[in-house]
Amino acid sequence: MLTLQFTPEQIKNLGQIAAYSVNKVNENFSKAFAELKSAIKPIDEKINQLKSQQSVVIRNEHVFTIDFRNSRAALTMISMALVILLSLGCHKWQFDRNWQLKDNDLKYRYIKSINGISSENLNKLERIFKYPRDKKKIEEIREKVEGYENKFKD
Template identity: 30%
Template sequence: MKNIEINEVYTLFEEIKGLIKKGSDNTPTVIQPEIELPDLSVISELTDKLQETIEEVRKPAKTECHHTFSITSNKVFFGVIGMGIALLVCMFAIHYQREKIATYKDNDLKYRYVKIQGAITPDNIGHLENIFENKRDSVKVIRKQVEKHEKAIIEEAKRLEKARLKEQEAEQLKQEAESLKQQK
């Protein structure tokens, strides 16, 4: 039975094969027309132009600003006048402050000079005021005297402080020596 079945299958395949051949002979052959490709050079030219345009758009635009200041303009005229007035006010204020500071410095120097002298009489005060008002060169001499005296006082204070510290150290050493003697 196996032989029969194989033979039947074989005949069926032969029939199918024949039908396929017959069908392929009957099918009309389709002829496809050739597709014409457009001219690509035009497209490449347009692409190049588009790229150039994009590059130009991306470049920063150069802007130029011109400012003109003319004195005939009301804003400029009043601005210059206002700045001039402000400058004059500042100059007068600075001058006034400098005079005030110079007076303070002179008074400080007078005080330090009087302190050096110890006691001062009304005649000496008048003489000192006369020096500060009329003889500015003498003020430099007084300033040097005061600074020299103050340096001498500072050096004397340092020397006395060192002597005091040495005395304290000597006293401390004496106490330590006595405590060591008592322990023995």
């Protein structure tokens, strides 16, 4: 069996070499750790920004614009507005006409219920239905006509 023995000087040199190697490895680890830390820092900042943005409310604003440079759109909008105005005017005219027909029907039924009317009484009857309308007298006429019609209905 062969045993190797180191001299104290060789052991001292080996210790110095080992210490130097450990020191170099430690320096390399420190540099790698610093580089890794500097690489992780921006990523960590981005993550923190993303976390803080969760509480931010995002508002979507919708803006509608009318562009009259496009003649089709302008003509369509103008024609639709005219149709709506014309329709409103026709509805008002029809409403007034129906109101007038109801009044004329009541006047006719009243004249029929009293077996005719003189021209003087006809003028009085017309004034009741003209502006300003006498609502009380119109209601009285309506009640008389309905009473007359109910009397002869049976």
